[in-house]
């Protein structure tokens with residue numbers, strides 16, 4: 701390898717690192733927010749979240765959103781989990797899920813999202829309080 705090849709390789713590595721860092725930083729600019737922090741305990745409750753780009757404050761439509769888990773970990777009952785079913789969103793940038801909250805207390809909703817044009821995954825946990 702000549703010196704200039706080495707320099708080129710070092711430059712390529714530097715650029716690759718810079719891009720990887722930028723992509724990680726960008727996916728961190730997105731977060732889920734609860735539209736309403738509480739639901740009424742019971743069957744078939746709807747939880748609505750919005751996915752927000754924190755740099756612009758705008759909601760992000762057309763993300764691939766998945767709810768991986770809803771359980772009572774915040775109240776020390778991580779084994780108390782309930783099924784989460786996606787339902788169509790009411791407006792662009794919001795995402796809705798149906799679940800049965802069998803007990804009053806704090807429930808943790810684990811959410812993931814793939815955003816178009818961004819690498820990586822948004823990974824958030826939100827606490828929904830089910831009221832008696």
Ligand SMILES: [Cu+2]
Nearest residue numbers: 772777780803
């Ligand atoms: Cu419980």
